[in-house]
Amino acid sequence: MAASALPILCTAIAPKSFVSSLPRPTPINLLRSKIVCSSVRSVKATPTEVEEEAAAGGGGGTKLSAWTSVPQQRWEGDMVVDGQLPLWLNGTYLRNGAGLWEADDLAFDHLFDGYATLIRVSFQQGRATGAHRQIESDAYMAANKDDPIVMQEFSQCPKPANLLDRVRNVVGLLSGASVTDNPNVNVVPLGDGRVMCLTETTKSSTLIDPDTLDTVGKFKYTDKLGAMIQSAHLICTDSEFLTLLPDLLRPGYLVVRMETGTNEMKVIGRVDCRGGPKPGWMHSFAITENHVVVPEMPIWYSLTRLLRSELGQFYTFDCLPTSRSYMHVMCKSTGKTVASVMVPPFMAIHFINAYEEVDKHGEAAEIIADCCEQYGDPAIIKTLVLRQLRSFRGMDLLPNSRVGRFRIPLDGSTFGELQSALDPEEHGRGIEMCNINRACIGKKYRYAYGCGARRPCNYFNTLTKMDMVLQKAMSWYEEGAVPSEPFFVARPGASNEDDGVVMSIVSAEDGGGYMVVLDATTFKEIARVKFPYGLPYGFHGCWIPAKNS
Numbered sequence: 001m002a003a004s005a006l007p008i009l010c011t012a013i014a015p016k017s018f019v020s021s022l023p024r025p026t027p028i029n030l031l032r033s034k035i036v037c038s039s040v041r042s043v044k045a046t047p048t049e050v051e052e053e054a055a056a057g058g059g060g061g062t063k064l065s066a067w068t069s070v071p072q073q074r075w076e077g078d079m080v081v082d083g084q085l086p087l088w089l090n091g092t093y094l095r096n097g098a099g100l101w102e103a104d105d106l107a108f109d110h111l112f113d114g115y116a117t118l119i120r121v122s123f124q125q126g127r128a129t130g131a132h133r134q135i136e137s138d139a140y141m142a143a144n145k146d147d148p149i150v151m152q153e154f155s156q157c158p159k160p161a162n163l164l165d166r167v168r169n170v171v172g173l174l175s176g177a178s179v180t181d182n183p184n185v186n187v188v189p190l191g192d193g194r195v196m197c198l199t200e201t202t203k204s205s206t207l208i209d210p211d212t213l214d215t216v217g218k219f220k221y222t223d224k225l226g227a228m229i230q231s232a233h234l235i236c237t238d239s240e241f242l243t244l245l246p247d248l249l250r251p252g253y254l255v256v257r258m259e260t261g262t263n264e265m266k267v268i269g270r271v272d273c274r275g276g277p278k279p280g281w282m283h284s285f286a287i288t289e290n291h292v293v294v295p296e297m298p299i300w301y302s303l304t305r306l307l308r309s310e311l312g313q314f315y316t317f318d319c320l321p322t323s324r325s326y327m328h329v330m331c332k333s334t335g336k337t338v339a340s341v342m343v344p345p346f347m348a349i350h351f352i353n354a355y356e357e358v359d360k361h362g363e364a365a366e367i368i369a370d371c372c373e374q375y376g377d378p379a380i381i382k383t384l385v386l387r388q389l390r391s392f393r394g395m396d397l398l399p400n401s402r403v404g405r406f407r408i409p410l411d412g413s414t415f416g417e418l419q420s421a422l423d424p425e426e427h428g429r430g431i432e433m434c435n436i437n438r439a440c441i442g443k444k445y446r447y448a449y450g451c452g453a454r455r456p457c458n459y460f461n462t463l464t465k466m467d468m469v470l471q472k473a474m475s476w477y478e479e480g481a482v483p484s485e486p487f488f489v490a491r492p493g494a495s496n497e498d499d500g501v502v503m504s505i506v507s508a509e510d511g512g513g514y515m516v517v518l519d520a521t522t523f524k525e526i527a528r529v530k531f532p533y534g535l536p537y538g539f540h541g542c543w544i545p546a547k548n549s
């Protein structure tokens with residue numbers, strides 16, 4: 001019965017034109033696949049732009065699944081392993097991302113808008129099983145109703161047809177009712193057995209079951225902070241999680257902590273904005289052992305745009321290139337801002353790591369903070385429009401980026417520095433989605449793993465290991481493939497920072513999908529774990545070690 005289940009499921013949830021573009025699972029995988037039907041109403045995908053554009057002679061092609069909705073309510077199955085998985089690799093990798101950009105009559109334009117899609121790969125003694133599910137957020141469920149509703153997503157806002165609609169929109173936004181809860185960016189183990197998925201709205205914080213990928217329910221904050229937006233990259237340590245909450249009424253950022261096992265965010269301190277009357281966009285931030293690093297970029301969420309439902313070239317953002325950029329540093333234990341320096345204009349969606357550089361007395365003298373930096377240009381946001389990703393593969397449209405390294409003096413100076421941590425040519429003048437050995441978070445570190453570029457390309461197409469000491473990089477590349485964020489897993493008992501494996505889920509040019517596992521030291525491929533069909537692109541992942549490992 002299982003052998004025919006996947007095509008039946010696909011037929012049930014997608015019109016013929018879409019199904020025909022899905023890569024066919026191989027018989028061996030079908031025999032091992034277990035399909036579980038969800039109670040959610042089926043998603044009806046419309047024919048994708050990629051098909052239309054390919055038919056019209058566009059450069060997209062039909063096979064690569066990275067930018068294509070793969071309507072899979074629920075799949076679980078054994079996976080075929082090519083190569084040798086290390087026997088010590090026991091645990092679960094989870095990846096979250098915006099993997100479904102069409103539902104009923106809706107079609108999103110931007111990569112960041114898609115409905116949250118979870119992928120799981122679990123490893124045990126050299127074998128692997130996989131799973132794929134949508135998160136059942138209110139936004140996703142509403143989009144699949146007979147009368148679908150779109151909430152305020154990253155680039156999409158509800159379109160008012162008349163004055164009454166306009167008033168409803170304003171009320172919906174200010175009350176939070178029409179703000180998205182689609183938790184499509186990150187997946188974070190909270191250290192107490194709970195696993196949270198989230199995006200930049202606080203109401204998106206959702207608990208999921210890491211085994212079944214079931215949506216457990218909303219994470220209910222018990223504090224009275226009432227924050228509506230948050231960093232999508234909260235940072236979890238052994239005892240707490242730290243995050244930033246932009247304060248929209250009194251422009252600034254609250255730095256908050258939540259003790260492991262609780263639901264209450266407590267304020268450590270606040271940083272006032274210096275660049276203008278509204279807090280800068282802040283998708284991620286960094287910590288050191290004793291400090292929290294708060295970035296302030298010259299690009300802001302615009303409440304006026306949101307309320308008027310009038311999006312600009314950077315959607316809900318306003319961007320003033322003449323505005324200044326700042327880096328603030330807060331002491332974790334006192335909540336005091338110990339540095340607030342002006343830096344060259346920067347644009348960084350993702351911070352990589354930060355640490356304290358000490359003077360000869362062993363005192364912290366400056367903070368080093370590394371990020372994926374776009375030379376101060378927000379153009380990357382436009383690069384991630386689905387039409388461009390689907391249509392212009394092989395064209396050199398990816399804006400230049402680098403590992404930006406901030407030096408923030410702690411001696412009261414008013415300026416900080418921003419330079420490239422290594423020659424950007426080492427990673428093809430493109431770098432994003434970086435990860436490090438988690439044991440090095442907040443500490444001096446040597447290696448970062450990210451997605452780099454082999455040009456010409458319209459998206460990051462390599463996996464790259466960067467050695468920040470030698471300022472050199474090594475890359476993994478496969479023609480036409482789109483790898484997602486590389487994730488480092490340390491070998492138990494390892495003493496070298498790069499002793500372990502790096503894993504990444506790849507959408508292959510032929511329409512297939514697999515996880516590639518690289519030896520983190522040599523950066524050579526050691527195994528491929530194959531999915532029975534190609535997967536959509538995804539953003540961030542996490543690792544949950546097996547209980548007995």
Ligand SMILES: CC1=C(/C=C/C(C)=C/C=C/C(C)=C/C=C/C=C(C)/C=C/C=O)C(C)(C)CCC1
Nearest residue numbers: 112152153154173179199200228283301303539
């Ligand atoms: C800005 C104000 C509000 C609304 C904020 C909303 C609706 C923010 C939504 C943000 C999203 C969905 C961001 C997603 C970003 C994804 C990224 C960058 C993915 C990166 C991958 O790694 C109100 C709540 C209406 C209050 C007034 C101000």
Ligand SMILES: [Fe+2]
Nearest residue numbers: 185232283539
């Ligand atoms: Fe992110």
